[in-house]
Amino acid sequence: MAPQATSISLLRAASFRISNASKAELPQVAALTAQSLLSCKDIFTSPDLANQKDSDAAIALHRFNTQLTSLLGDRHVEGRWAAVVLIKAAIEAGGWETLKKSIGWVRGLLILLKKPDPPLLRCLTIVTLTRIFMLTWEFPTLIREITTPSLPTFVSTCLNNLTARPSTPQELKATLECFAQLLPRHPTIFRQHQDAVAKLLTTTFENKASGDQIMDLASRVSVLLHQCEPKNGASDKWDATLIATLHSAHSMADRTFMSIEEDWQSVTGTNFINKNILSDLYSKAQNARTPADGPVGQFITPGYQGLMNHLRLLTAYFASATSASVVGSVGAVTDLLTRLMSNTISTSSTKSTIRFKRDAVREERDALTEILPQIHVACIEVLSIILDRYGNAITPALQPFLDQIMWIFHASSANVEVRTATYIVGKKILDLNGQSLNKEAIGGLKKYIVACCEDLLPTIEEKDPSNSNGNKQQSTMNADTFLKQGTTKPSAKTELAGLKSAAWDLLPTLLGQLPAEHCPIALRATMDRTAVLSRHKNAVMASTLNHTSTAKAARKGNSLLPLLAREYPTDPQVEVLLRPRMPILQTGRKATEAEAEADAMDEDDESASDDEEEQEQVEFEKVVAETSRVAESSHSGNSNDTAHKEQNLVNWALKEYVQEGLGQTNTNAAGSGGATKGSEDAAEAALGQVAAGADPTEVNINKRQREEDEGRMADKRQKSIEPQAAAADDSDDDEFVVPEIVMGDSDDEDE
Structure with a gap:
């Protein structure tokens, strides 16, 4: 199929804009041209242009490719910037036809990556090269021609750029992302750079200024390094690194909880060895003169940072796919999570389970109060990933997991992050075993359910305190309150998108998975009320499908089906729920014949009844006439009287x-x-x-x-x-x- 004239015109216009743009205008022109290249896809993907060198399409394509090659070696940064952007757009639009001719562009991009250009230009170059390598995965020939010769140079150049010169977070993030994409498909090439990558990851973990996204990417790449092992050693390497991560996490926990008397007992044989070793150092830190040398600076803060890094690693271990089957030590991971989540500090002294040592100073107590909720959130994220990975296979451990989540919630429900995390993981647990909970277990979820409903309800306006006669109360108050015009004021409740989204997803699970017969009527009414007021269709639907079956509740008629039908009359799910067994209505020729036969039978019955009545009338007239004749003939000779x-x-x-x-009536015809x-x-x-x-x-x-x-x-x-x-x-x-x-x-x- 020949290229359309419109595509040729667009490609010519793109070449004209590039050739006539100034150096300062090239980045803007490149962005505009990259959007229009997708409309020229038929030119880039045409296989016959090589044999049609004199055609308009071939001339336009050759001119455009020549311009990109010249821009790639331009002296100005703006020209190289435009070349990187347009090469990526052209290769994505052209597919295999353009990709097989891109070896020259790949070499030019590798040379460009070694230049001391701005970090953002290096990030664009890394993204473009990674995209080219990924597009070759479907073509083994292109892998041998492009990826295999170019990828070692690319990896070594990226590592040198991060270690030889100061790197920006954007460049580090781009490099880690491309490593995470390329390493599983090319582990042999990364094997020779395994030590350099591990050193880069260690530096990243130790950098306190690294953001959460960079730390997550570093954890993912660290987990993927086991695939670089030769032959069948990937599975053994994965198991060994997981066990080492767990032991290191316990060591960090020993350092963090030095001022706490822990009641935890390991079920996997882990002991507090490091606590005994660190006791002397802890005593010296308590006698330090500066805060940096004290228990907080030497134990709690570094232990907390190391513990968070290891929890991220555990999350990556269960979230990342592996090239071979592995055996995850879920029991050892659960043992660590139990230890970390058993230490809680609550505003209520009756709910706090943590016991500080006698010589623990106030700074240590305050520091632990600050970091414990963050540790609990990280533990809940690990637990959530385990549930996603194993699903129903981990059903026997779901009830202990739910008890731990409720333990954390009751202690730290005032913390928004903890509440959000418990909503997310609680939904996953209840989706798996919510139907098996008894009445006592559901009663333990009362505060959890009420908090979820309160987070979904709209903000309530609070009335100003006033006497019965309308006068303000004479009490201690802010003078600005006298300047208010109305008698009501909006509540100070803060709308949190993440918290509300988690509660929104949890409510249908509570209504649909918890056994209705074991749920208290008042608690069920609270959930139904929240579903109606928040206009939550899925929650109302779940309440209707999981309606309470007790006779006491049934007499009250508390089904939400009427509200569901009135609020969502056009929803297909509601229609199916209301009319689940509607018979098929026969239409067309067959239905017309059946109706005609029925009408004919009715007409035959009516005509038969009319004939019978007429026959009876005729017989009656005959009898009368015959009787008159007999009477006249028999008594003609009698007297007149x-x-x-x-x-x-x-x-x-x-x-x-x-x-x-x-x-006679019609009903007694016989x-x-x-x-x-x-x-x-x-x-x-x-x-x-x-x-x-x-x-x-x-x-x-x-x-x-x-x-x-x-x-x-x-x-x-x-x-x-x-x-x-x-x-x-x-x-x-x-x-x-x-x-x-x-x-x-x-x-x-x-x-």
Whole structure:
């Protein structure tokens, strides 16, 4: 595919800007041009440009590459700066086609790295070379041609720049980051520089001015050095360095806690050997005249710094991946964490577990009070990394871990960093074993849960103290309070993003993982209230799914499902929760045919009922006509009085028949048919008797007897039908009854 004309125009414009920019404008022009190079990707990645030397795209690309090469060797720093930025952008846009031709740029960058340029330019050069080496990992040919010959020079140059001249934190950070990226993929090349790298790391750890990011990077590189061991010695080296780090951490703890009577007993055989050795030095330090030579300067401060460095190393050991399988000594690490977290100092004397020696001075007490929360936070971070690495495999140790976290929280909950760390690691522990906690264990988390809810609730305005009549209280107060206009004032509560984020993540776990039947109702109500007031959808959802099953709570109706449905009506998760088993609605041609068949059946039933009514009416008219003919033919010779009586009797019979036939209801259709038939028979019998010359009085008596007999027979039939109908109703009820969903135990069980 030929390059587009737009890409050619953009590349020409970039070359024009570079060639016409002044030296002072080159950094700004380079930044603008680097953004537009990605739009010229089809030119950089085209494999046919080498055979099309006379094409516009090939000419534009050749001109641009020539400009970069010339800028890389420019005398001015601005030109070299622009070259480094544009080379990185061009290689990332061109991919393999540009990368295979970059060996000349790599050599120029290595030469540039040795020059005494500004530290920030060296940082950009380190980043560009590291990016080129990383892009060659997918192509073994390019690794042999570019990375293998160039990487040793790159590593040695970086180490020389950090040791030969004063380095800045930015350059040290960039160097450590590139070592952390390249060392796992090229351990053989780093093997010859292993001692120099270890020396650099030692210097970094000893530098008190190093920031947390630099210390974390140094810890990571220190852990990765075990991969430089030959053959299969990486795993053994990892285990040996971990054990050495633990012993060194205990030594630092001995120095830090020299003024404390520790009750800790090791489960791995570690003893207080260093404390016995350091006792004489500690006695001399107590008699020192200057603070630098005292216990704080000689024991607590250096011990604290060394202990923090070793805890960072432990974090890196479990956070970094290894090239081979290793065996982590989790028991030894837990033993160290137990020792460090068992010493707590609280504002309440009843919660403090630390016991100072009699000869400990006030400065030592104050120093330990200051550093212990930081040590506890570092221990919690190590524990958090262990949980991330092992997960469910470390389930048997989760309950002791939770007890230690609660121990630290109750002692140092006033410290924001401690509270944030306990929220983070507490969430991880409860996600793994929260469902297995009993009522007593949940009761021990009450203060922890309440503190989490308080950190999430919005700030409450506090009212100024005033009497019932509205006058200010006459007590000792600041005079500035009289200048306030309102009667309320905002609370001095500080909004901490990290603390609130940790509490925000913890609340759904508390509502969803803790067994609802073991959670006190008041505590559960506090969590539900916090979830609603803070508009925490995940927490409300967790409360709805993990609803309390006790009968007492169920009677109060404290489910948050109505609030969830009202607050988030369009959320898919809420929709699934509200309608979990909605049947599939059939639409289309099949549904139309089914409806048509049902309508046709209804129409057939209606037409059949109409035909039956018309047939009955026709039969009735035939009977009346035939009866009239019989009566006229049979009594034509009688007297007029007899004919008049007969006609009256016929009219009476017809009237009775019509009234009985039309008085029947639709609900007794079957009985109506029988009654109609009986009325027809009665009318025919009465007409026959009259025709035979019977007395009308006897005819009435006989008719009344037949009606009574028919009534008794109808009662018998109704009595025989009622049990069958009741049984049918019972069977229908049993078939279609909806089972009642009981939330929780019954009242009898609750009592």
